[in-house]
Amino acid sequence: MKSIKLLCFDLDDTLWLSDPVIQRAEVTFYTYLNDVAPALTARFSPEALRSHRLAYLTRYPELKHQVSRWRLASLSDALKISGYSSQSDDIAQKAFSIFIEARQKITLFPHCEKIIEELSKHYMLISLTNGNADLGLQAVSQYFTASYKAEQLNAAKPDPALFLKALSIASCSPEEAIHIGDNIIDDITGAKSAGLLTIQACLKADSPAPHTLADDHFTDWLELPKKIEQLRIR
Numbered sequence: 149m150k151s152i153k154l155l156c157f158d159l160d161d162t163l164w165l166s167d168p169v170i171q172r173a174e175v176t177f178y179t180y181l182n183d184v185a186p187a188l189t190a191r192f193s194p195e196a197l198r199s200h201r202l203a204y205l206t207r208y209p210e211l212k213h214q215v216s217r218w219r220l221a222s223l224s225d226a227l228k229i230s231g232y233s234s235q236s237d238d239i240a241q242k243a244f245s246i247f248i249e250a251r252q253k254i255t256l257f258p259h260c261e262k263i264i265e266e267l268s269k270h271y272m273l274i275s276l277t278n279g280n281a282d283l284g285l286q287a288v289s290q291y292f293t294a295s296y297k298a299e300q301l302n303a304a305k306p307d308p309a310l311f312l313k314a315l316s317i318a319s320c321s322p323e324e325a326i327h328i329g330d331n332i333i334d335d336i337t338g339a340k341s342a343g344l345l346t347i348q349a350c351l352k353a354d355s356p357a358p359h360t361l362a363d364d365h366f367t368d369w370l371e372l373p374k375k376i377e378q379l380r381i382r
């Protein structure tokens with residue numbers, strides 16, 4: 149029987165489906181820009197703006213784990229290119245706030261909140277995300293002891309930094325923790341290399357098959373407590 153003290157959770161595509169949220173946030177972001185900076189949207193289609201953002205990262209690789217600062221700085225640069233030199237930072241800041249607000253409009257997977265509440269009675273829960281979703285804005289955050297984003301630690305999963313941070317908050321060893329997430333590289337390989345047990349979230353229609361490195365997987369939140377229990381007694 150293992151002693152499990154900590155459950156770490158990825159957010160996007162683990163607690164909620166991420167694609168529709170990001171797509172809606174991108175549309176809201178671009179629509180706003182079209183209203184306030186038409187010279188920008190005349191020059192940059194949504195795809196071109198995305199390409200510009202990616203190219204910006206090759207110039208400023210230090211922004212790699214700073215997803216919010218990266219979006220803000222690359223937009224400000226695109227605004228300058230489009231002739232909004234003195235207003236570029238202000239417009240970028242407002243457009244980013246609109247994006248980030250839309251980014252938080254998530255819908256939890258069925259049964260997620262109820263299961264999280266139940267698990268929080270037995271384990272410490274900590275969320276670890278590479279994105280800029282803010283769990284603190286969701287009611288379900290009341291069950292979490294802490295939430296970390298890659299941008300806070302300037303290191304993204306699969307780097308062990310986020311996992312080690314969670315272990316230190318919970319004062320437990322890697323064998324006493326399970327990481328639950330959907331991404332094979334970031335979540336499964338990353339948590340495994342930090343020594344944690346792993347459960348792969350396979351909750352999307354096109355989720356990758358359960359990876360051999362994952363200790364288990366689940367396809368519905370209702371299955372998760374049993375999967376955790378099975379790992380504990382294994």
Ligand SMILES: [Mg+2]
Binds near residue numbers: 158159162329330
């Ligand atoms: Mg994810």
